[in-house]
Amino acid sequence: MKINPDERMSMGTSYKKRGVDYELLADRFTLPTEYYQSEAIYQQEIAKIFHQSWLMACREEEIPNPGDYITVPVGDESILLVRDTEGNIRAHFNVCRHRGTRLCSMEKGSFRSHEIQCPYHAWRYHLNGNLKAAPMMKELAGFRNEDYPLFSAHVGLWGGFVFINLAEEPTPFEEDLRPLLGKFQAWHLPELRIAHKIEYSLNCNWKLIIQNYQECYHCPGVHPLLSKWTPFRGAVHDCFEGSVIGGYMEYAEKGGGMTMDGKPASVPVCDVSGPDLQKVHYYSIYPNLLLSPHPDFVLYHRIRSLAIDKIKNDCFFLLHPDVISDKSRMERFQSAIEFWDMTNRQDWHVCEQMQLGLRSRRFKRGPYSGQEDILHSIDKEVLKALGHSPPEKFSPKS
Ligand code: FES
Ligand SMILES: [Fe+2]
Numbered sequence: 001m002k003i004n005p006d007e008r009m010s011m012g013t014s015y016k017k018r019g020v021d022y023e024l025l026a027d028r029f030t031l032p033t034e035y036y037q038s039e040a041i042y043q044q045e046i047a048k049i050f051h052q053s054w055l056m057a058c059r060e061e062e063i064p065n066p067g068d069y070i071t072v073p074v075g076d077e078s079i080l081l082v083r084d085t086e087g088n089i090r091a092h093f094n095v096c097r098h099r100g101t102r103l104c105s106m107e108k109g110s111f112r113s114h115e116i117q118c119p120y121h122a123w124r125y126h127l128n129g130n131l132k133a134a135p136m137m138k139e140l141a142g143f144r145n146e147d148y149p150l151f152s153a154h155v156g157l158w159g160g161f162v163f164i165n166l167a168e169e170p171t172p173f174e175e176d177l178r179p180l181l182g183k184f185q186a187w188h189l190p191e192l193r194i195a196h197k198i199e200y201s202l203n204c205n206w207k208l209i210i211q212n213y214q215e216c217y218h219c220p221g222v223h224p225l226l227s228k229w230t231p232f233r234g235a236v237h238d239c240f241e242g243s244v245i246g247g248y249m250e251y252a253e254k255g256g257g258m259t260m261d262g263k264p265a266s267v268p269v270c271d272v273s274g275p276d277l278q279k280v281h282y283y284s285i286y287p288n289l290l291l292s293p294h295p296d297f298v299l300y301h302r303i304r305s306l307a308i309d310k311i312k313n314d315c316f317f318l319l320h321p322d323v324i325s326d327k328s329r330m331e332r333f334q335s336a337i338e339f340w341d342m343t344n345r346q347d348w349h350v351c352e353q354m355q356l357g358l359r360s361r362r363f364k365r366g367p368y369s370g371q372e373d374i375l376h377s378i379d380k381e382v383l384k385a386l387g388h389s390p391p392e393k394f395s396p397k398s
Helices: 023-027 039-050 206-213 226-230 273-278 326-358 370-386
Strands: 055-059 067-072 077-081 090-092 108-110 115-117 125-126 131-132 153-160 161-163 195-200 236-237 244-250 280-287 290-294 299-307 312-320
Touching: 023 108, 039 299, 039 370, 055 067, 055 077, 055 299, 067 299, 195 326, 206 236, 206 280, 206 290, 206 299, 206 312, 206 326, 206 370, 226 326, 244 370, 273 280, 312 326
Parallel strands: none
Antiparallel strands: 055 161, 067 077, 067 108, 077 090, 115 125, 125 131, 153 161, 195 312, 236 244, 244 280, 280 290, 290 299, 299 312
8 A cells, every 4th residue: 555645745744634554654664773883884875875876066156267176075086176268167086097196185276277287296187187298108109198088077057056976877967856957946046146154064974964854753842943933744745755855844924934033034035926935945955965945045955974974064055146245134144044053953963862872782773753754765765776675674572
């Protein structure tokens, strides 16, 4: 027996009332603890998920001019994301074709001479990755610069976000992120700019953050203020599986806002009207972007997994440039920053506590509640990517 998608639309409505199959829900347990503790499984995740999926690397505005770059760690790889002289964004593996030295050790910067020079024997590359010069290598019979361009990764652009994919033959960007591509056009995302960034370093596994983001079972206890502004029983999912999962919550009061006083943080940033002005959207774009368009701003988190129990999870606020340049509006906007910083830290605390608890020798798995149905889909995505079979049927007495 299956849950009808219509029945799953509301996370908050009682499953019993809606006649949903309890037997199926009762078989939904968390992933076994080794998925959060085993270094071997984590290395499989790096190889089969992070090295194969479309990852959100940055906003286009972070590398605005030719020569501007950022480096993006992906497991033990490093990707050099650079804007070339034609204005295109290129993703190169950050490794020299001579003897494999890492080319660039900085997090961000600009190649002012419009070339990338290896720090070891000074091979020089064009911004597009082609080898420009290799000292004395011409003396070698048969050596040709064109045989040694930098290795490239794939680039996908959407809404001002830059995605990369390290696979040699990835699933096409448009195919993988299809549910996302038509969404949120009313926000004019490419026109928005970063108004504020908060950097967080967390001691937990990357999956716990995505799971935390997609359920509001925890909201009444963990986020009293968020629950007041957007009651958790109003949470609705409209994307249930695949790379894009999520839905929205509705304000308790007409014209609400995710701020310390529950009023809007700014003028609407989007063209939506009517009931849509009452919605705050929460989507996880698997495996490293959490995207939350609000009527008055866009919030997103970029997750970088650094170790099995360590992530960098940076939180960004996007606004229209006219709002960013208006001092009084930005003063008011501080209330949204304060609200989300407080809410984020409430989440981070429980996720870090969960990472610690999952070390227990006694705990194996636990049952998902009806409000956590969607987490089962996220777990299935992980198992599918790893090529693992579903774990054996679990009994709390086993
Ligand atoms: S390793 Fe890069 S030039 Fe030698
Ligand atoms: Fe939360």
